[in-house]
Amino acid sequence: MLSWWLPESVSTYGPDIDRLFYAIYYVTNAVFFAVQGTLIAFLFLYRHRDDRRATYTHGNTTLEIVWTIIPAIILIVLAFVSRETWANIKGRVPPGDVVLQVTAKQFNWEVAYPGPDGKLNTDDPQMFKTDIGHSYRTLFEARGWGKEQAIQFSLNGVEASWLGGPERASLRREFEEEIRLLNQAFETVAPLHHS
Secondary structure (H helix, E strand, O other): OOOOOOOOOOOOOHHHHHHHHHHHHHHHHHHHHHHHHHHHHHHHHOOOOOOOOOOOOOOOHHHHHHHHHHHHHHHHHHHHHHHHHHHHHHHOOOOOOOOOEEEEOOOOEEEEOOOOOOOOOOOOHHHHOOOHHHHHHHHHHHHOOOHHHHHHHHHHHHHOOOOOHHHHHHHHHHHHHHHHHHHHHHHHOOOOOOO
16 A cells, blocks of 8 residues: 555554555545546537537536545445444554653653562662662751651641642641650660750
């Protein structure tokens, strides 16, 4: 067909879409050449002759109905032919190989890929050989923070969350309870470095 024109299909739907493209391409080309051929024929058939007077007509209703119905039939046939392909594309989407997080902004797109754990928005401890506790300890040691700063840092994170009022209050209570339990545990083990 037109393998020199269209690139190789890389989608599972590519061959079906290409077949539709070829069908529409051949129909439009056939119509184009028929119209241009008729135009050229009429240029010669109805050119000026001294022995013939021009005939003025208001139109031909039958001809106008015919050239309206024929394109309508072609479009209806193409719609029915493409219906199954369209249904496959929109209704039977194959599972993706990778899940991405795409954020649209006014002048750019931000794309986040999953880490080695296959999840989005994680610290990917497998990649960085770390966990949230390690991240906290590193931050606190670099800043010289102690237990009180760690507690305040955690509670500030809750307050800065996008949660609504009741959910935020509930999360804050959970954090405060965990902090209370951790304080009891710290009483029995060595205390954090104090500044």
